[in-house]
Amino acid sequence: MPEIDPFFRLAVALAIGLMVGIERGWQSREAEDGARAAGLRTFGLSGLLGGISGALTTQLGPQIVGIAFLAFTAAFGAFSWLEARTKGTASATSMIAGMLTFLLGAMATVGDITVAIAAAVSMTVLLALRLQLHSWLAAITWVEIRAGLILMVMSFLLLPLLPNRAIDPWGAVNLREVWLLAIMLALISFAGYVAVRLFGDRLGIIVAAAAGGLASSTAATLTFARLAREQPGTVNLLVGGILISGAVMPLRVAAIASMLNPALLRPLVVPLATGSVMLGAIAGLFVFGMHGKPADHPAPRLAIANPLVVGTSLALSCIIVGVMLAAEFMRQVWGDAGVLAVAALSGIADVDAITLSMARMDMTVPLATQAILLAVAVNTTSKATMAAWVGGLAVGLRVGLASAAALTAAGAAYFWLG
Known part of the structure; x- marks a missing residue:
């Protein structure tokens, strides 16, 4: 059973990314291919990347998560900036969601997996309730x-x-x-x-x-x-x-x-x-x-x-x-x-x-x-x-x-x- 545990944790990291990616992809479902910085596949890979980074800490040390996170944030931020420039709009939501997806993926492999799942569900709910939250705030x-x-x-x-x-x-x-x-x-x-x-x-x-x-x-x-x-x-x-x-x-x-x-x-x-x-x-x-x-x-x-x-x-x-x-x-x-x-x-x-x-x-x-x-x-x-x-x-x-x-x-x- 112990040798299966790393695969299970990586599967959870991937599932976290896919869950967030489904919500983000649905929100931008009308956009053409290549017109958005991140969707279902990108967020799924982000969660898996965080999970693999966490799994590598046993061989490369805890600093690998920090290095990978900085590189991921820079790449994700660059593509988000290009998307915002093309559309003429600015929003930090997807950027923060991507960063959090990476970190929760890492947490799923080296931390408390239950807390990681709960945090991912909470994040997805907040993202999905965008219109309702804005309407409540306006009221x-x-x-x-x-x-x-x-x-x-x-x-x-x-x-x-x-x-x-x-x-x-x-x-x-x-x-x-x-x-x-x-x-x-x-x-x-x-x-x-x-x-x-x-x-x-x-x-x-x-x-x-x-x-x-x-x-x-x-x-x-x-x-x-x-x-x-x-x-x-x-x-x-x-x-x-x-x-x-x-x-x-x-x-x-x-x-x-x-x-x-x-x-x-x-x-x-x-x-x-x-x-x-x-x-x-x-x-x-x-x-x-x-x-x-x-x-x-x-x-x-x-x-x-x-x-x-x-x-x-x-x-x-x-x-x-x-x-x-x-x-x-x-x-x-x-x-x-x-x-x-x-x-x-x-x-x-x-x-x-x-x-x-x-x-x-x-x-x-x-x-x-x-x-x-x-x-x-x-x-x-x-x-x-x-x-x-x-x-x-x-x-x-x-x-x-x-x-x-x-x-x-x-x-x-x-x-x-x-």
Whole structure:
């Protein structure tokens, strides 16, 4: 078996080059023969050249790889320059891909073959996603890029400076932990924000509503309700969108709470999933059973603020601190009833702060579960009220009845578990 190993490694080096060459050759498939610097055969040979250079290190020393790499880079660069001069365009992508193919071929023979294959696959995927990556980049605004950069700077520079200990007399608030929670929630919400920005207008109401629920189900509810008032003929469709966004919210709550405190997964997942499924099923009736295909109607534009704005994250951190202090103070004064009162009040506007607080505070699992479920129930009722206020009686009745059915199902599931 050992004598076969060098052949296998060289075969992997050749395969790496061929894989990259297929992608590069396909991208330039319309070019005439001799009009491109490198294609399938060239990249295949580049990987094999790197592999042979690596294999020769046992006889000629490690410097052979460096010498061969410099010679390869010079030759490849010269032909790339001639191609760019002929076409009147310039791109370093193929040049860098060729250099990396050579090095990965060498790595396949003298290094970790699994890492070499993984790196080659990653490179090929990046090369193949050229148009998609450019379109995604074009869709991002400078404000969003700047917010992300500032947030990263604050996270990596400020986070080590924050005290990793409780700062209040009750031992409830750890600033470093609060900041980490705020960053995590902002990133989760940012995924929904990006989905709305990129796909909301293209894939229709279902994707827009689901992404809106991931980012902010309250914002999605207000947006759909307003559109339902303006477009009475699409009430059922837009009510379906409200219910879809509402169905995503409990799943997000369960995911966040269980990631922070795995003990909360079992008591939360069944009632929250039951309510979510009920809302999703009723939403399906509104979207498909009562109003045709969602693609027949224009997708809404969801007005969701960028959650990676630094001010938003700081405000969220302050809210989390406030909820933690209020919950601990109320528990000290009125016991469990005080914590549930804070959860109910917090749930009127938002469920994230109370979810994060309950998942991280030092309290029993049953109490944390009750507080989170109460906040979700109050928030669901609050959004039904908002839908009626903004969208009118027709929207409010539909959303209210569906929400009542979901809360009843979730409550039954919770008491059944208990």
